[in-house]
Amino acid sequence: MPGFDFPPFALPPQARALRGEVRAFLKDALADKPSVERARSWSGGSREFSRKLGKQGWIGMTWPKQYGGHERSYAERYVVIEELLVAGAPVGSHWVADRQSGPLLLRFGTEAQRERLLPAIAQGELCFCIGMSEPGAGSDLAAVRTRARRVDGGWKVSGQKIWTSNAQHADWMIALVRTGDAEQKHAGLSQLLVDMKSAGVTVKPIANLTGESHFNEVFLDDVFVPETMLIGAEGDGWRQVGAELAYERSGPERYLSSIRVFLEFLRVVGASPSEAERLLIGEMTARMWTLRQMSLSVVGKLAAGENPAVAAAVVKDLGTSLEQDIPRAVQAMAGPADDAFERTLSYLLQTSPSFSLRGGTREILRGIIARELGLR
Amino acid sequence: MSELRALLADTTERVLARAPGWAQVEEAGLAKVLVPESEGGFGGNWEDALIVIRACGYHAVDLPLPEAILESSGAKDKALFAAMMLAAKMAGALQAALDLSVEYTRQRQQFGKPLASFQAIQQQLAVFAEETAAANMAVAAAFRAADRDDAWFEIACAKLRANQAARVSTGIAHQVHGAMGFTAEYRLQHLTRRLWKWGSEHGNERFWSDRIGARIAERGPENFWPDLTE
Numbered sequence: 001m002p003g004f005d006f007p008p009f010a011l012p013p014q015a016r017a018l019r020g021e022v023r024a025f026l027k028d029a030l031a032d033k034p035s036v037e038r039a040r041s042w043s044g045g046s047r048e049f050s051r052k053l054g055k056q057g058w059i060g061m062t063w064p065k066q067y068g069g070h071e072r073s074y075a076e077r078y079v080v081i082e083e084l085l086v087a088g089a090p091v092g093s094h095w096v097a098d099r100q101s102g103p104l105l106l107r108f109g110t111e112a113q114r115e116r117l118l119p120a121i122a123q124g125e126l127c128f129c130i131g132m133s134e135p136g137a138g139s140d141l142a143a144v145r146t147r148a149r150r151v152d153g154g155w156k157v158s159g160q161k162i163w164t165s166n167a168q169h170a171d172w173m174i175a176l177v178r179t180g181d182a183e184q185k186h187a188g189l190s191q192l193l194v195d196m197k198s199a200g201v202t203v204k205p206i207a208n209l210t211g212e213s214h215f216n217e218v219f220l221d222d223v224f225v226p227e228t229m230l231i232g233a234e235g236d237g238w239r240q241v242g243a244e245l246a247y248e249r250s251g252p253e254r255y256l257s258s259i260r261v262f263l264e265f266l267r268v269v270g271a272s273p274s275e276a277e278r279l280l281i282g283e284m285t286a287r288m289w290t291l292r293q294m295s296l297s298v299v300g301k302l303a304a305g306e307n308p309a310v311a312a313a314v315v316k317d318l319g320t321s322l323e324q325d326i327p328r329a330v331q332a333m334a335g336p337a338d339d340a341f342e343r344t345l346s347y348l349l350q351t352s353p354s355f356s357l358r359g360g361t362r363e364i365l366r367g368i369i370a371r372e373l374g375l376r
Numbered sequence: 377m378s379e380l381r382a383l384l385a386d387t388t389e390r391v392l393a394r395a396p397g398w399a400q401v402e403e404a405g406l407a408k409v410l411v412p413e414s415e416g417g418f419g420g421n422w423e424d425a426l427i428v429i430r431a432c433g434y435h436a437v438d439l440p441l442p443e444a445i446l447e448s449s450g451a452k453d454k455a456l457f458a459a460m461m462l463a464a465k466m467a468g469a470l471q472a473a474l475d476l477s478v479e480y481t482r483q484r485q486q487f488g489k490p491l492a493s494f495q496a497i498q499q500q501l502a503v504f505a506e507e508t509a510a511a512n513m514a515v516a517a518a519f520r521a522a523d524r525d526d527a528w529f530e531i532a533c534a535k536l537r538a539n540q541a542a543r544v545s546t547g548i549a550h551q552v553h554g555a556m557g558f559t560a561e562y563r564l565q566h567l568t569r570r571l572w573k574w575g576s577e578h579g580n581e582r583f584w585s586d587r588i589g590a591r592i593a594e595r596g597p598e599n600f601w602p603d604l605t606e
């Protein structure tokens with residue numbers, strides 16, 4: 001079954017030099033950043049940092065130069081994003097745009113949309129949010145009810161999105177909306193680019209259990225969206241959102257989110273750990289190394305023009321399990337340690353439950369895998 | 377896959393699927409996968425050898441074929457490479473047990489429908505498929521590393537990952553098979569009993585975790601990621 005075939009993929013030689021460049025840049029840019037802030041990973045964002053990365057040419061790396069991209073390989077992009085994640089760089093402002101909104105526009109967007117938005121994304125100037133989930137549409141995404149009604153020159157959109165990460169900072173939302181009848185569950189969906197500054201858009205932050213507000217409710221009250229802001233074809237939203245989710249799930253952020261506490265653990269146990277500590281380190285290392293190989297293999301599939309949706313689901317489910325096991329196992333094993341360690345651990349213990357929810361839950365991913373196995 | 381490698385895969389499948397004797401294996405040249413063409417071998421590398429060794433696990437063939445291949449290689453650390461061979465057999469056996477479990481749950485009916493249609497079964501088999509993919513990935517990466525240079529770390533991780541996968545997956549395989557899987561007659565036990573045995577041979581989880589853990593700790597947190605991406 002092709003979805004479970006993971007051929008090894010070796011990074012090309014030019015990736016090595018690039019890695020060195022990225023490391024040097026990050027060492028300098030993040031010099032005094034404390035561990036617990038690095039642990040925020042792609043949940044933390046800074047426009048200023050995104051602009052800096054844009055200047056380096058490290059956003060929109062694989063896109064055509066014509067749209068402000070850099071025509072680098074998927075492998076080179078991979079090197080940059082894994083270094084950013086491991087360093088705990090504040091990439092949140094451009095992460096979604098670089099990972100999925102841009103590629104979606106490149107694939108399905110109009111020429112005018114690409115010309116207008118892609119260069120600005122590549123410069124680190126634009127923040128995008130994902131307008132999929134609604135109060136009544138979580139795992140059952142096709143149940144979205146936000147409605148786009150035809151009016152002169154475009155649509156009027158009304159409804160509510162929820163759990164929308166970064167909506168309070170975002171310039172644009174790519175919203176999955178209903179343009180057809182509710183009876184045509186899948187066929188009635190379309191994707192629209194919603195300018196977050198439009199009249200009728202209200203964003204209300206929701207505090208998560210750590211007390212931080214990353215996600216939001218977004219109320220859309222008769223928001224006018226011009227005709228030109230339809231992505232792809234009307235009624236094609238379900239197929240397109242599937243492609244978007246494959247981009248969303250395919251990257252190394254799905255297994256690296258807890259690396260910070262693992263590194264902290266290595267720091268506090270030092271060079272001669274106890275046997276129990278060695279066993280934990282060995283177990284997690286083998287899992288992480290294997291996941292990196294699988295993640296690289298997904299890059300190989302992307303580079304070969306294949307759709308890695310099932311492979312990405314496999315990596316994401318195994319990866320988020322590792323990301324959740326690391327803080328829990330580290331907590332169980334750790335002796336008394338310093339503040340930097342404790343704060344990093346406590347942060348990741350608290351945030352890690354979200355890892356197997358965001359981007360499609362564990363159960364939904366396993367359902368995708370079961371379908372590939374021919375069980376459903 | 378190159379044409380030659382595809383040919384090797386075909387031959388391997390044709391021979392090993394039929395519970396062959398040693399004579400047939402020798403005749404097909406499978407033991408000489410690493411032997412140079414000039415000396416009458418296939419002239420392959422470790423990635424080619426993986427095809428043959430993994431198939432020994434898939435078909436539960438106990439002939440000393442991996443040993444013969446290892447013997448013919450220039451590998452210095454025989455114990456380490458023996459662990460790599462075994463990890464490859466485990467990856468093959470896991471795949472076979474998964475295929476069998478999928479097939480069985482699609483055939484067997486309870487409550488008027490196939491077991492495969494129950495979500496509890498689907499979710500378990502999804503985990504099985506993930507673990508099998510992980511073991512196969514780890515093994516493939518280790519064999520590729522073996523062609524390059526010092527592959528201690530990759531081989532250690534591959535055997536450990538295969539052990540982990542076998543621990544999780546053998547339980548699932550038996551659970552979804554019900555009592556049938558617990559019989560001597562049904563094929564599953566030929567795979568799972570081997571997996572349990574191989575999980576102890578050439579290093580169980582403790583053995584490899586301990587060594588990997590010691591090495592990683594010694595290198596310290598600042599080298600962890602640079603080493604992993606070397």
Ligand SMILES: Cc1cc2nc3c(=O)[nH]c(=O)nc-3n(C[C@H](O)[C@H](O)[C@H](O)COP(=O)(O)OP(=O)(O)OC[C@H]3O[C@@H](n4cnc5c(N)ncnc54)[C@H](O)[C@@H]3O)c2cc1C
Nearest residue numbers: 130131132133138139163164165354357358359360361363
């Ligand atoms: C930190 C975070 C950030 C997020 N950011 C965004 C964002 O930016 N944009 C956005 O659109 N969404 C976002 N989400 C929402 C996320 O996509 C949803 O949480 C997810 O799709 C699950 O939906 P739900 O929370 O409504 O859970 P539910 O769908 O209600 O599921 C609850 C539980 O039931 C299980 N379940 C549901 N259906 C089935 C089934 N058929 N079979 C078996 N089990 C089932 C689920 O797997 C889960 O375990 C975010 C979520 C989190 C936690």
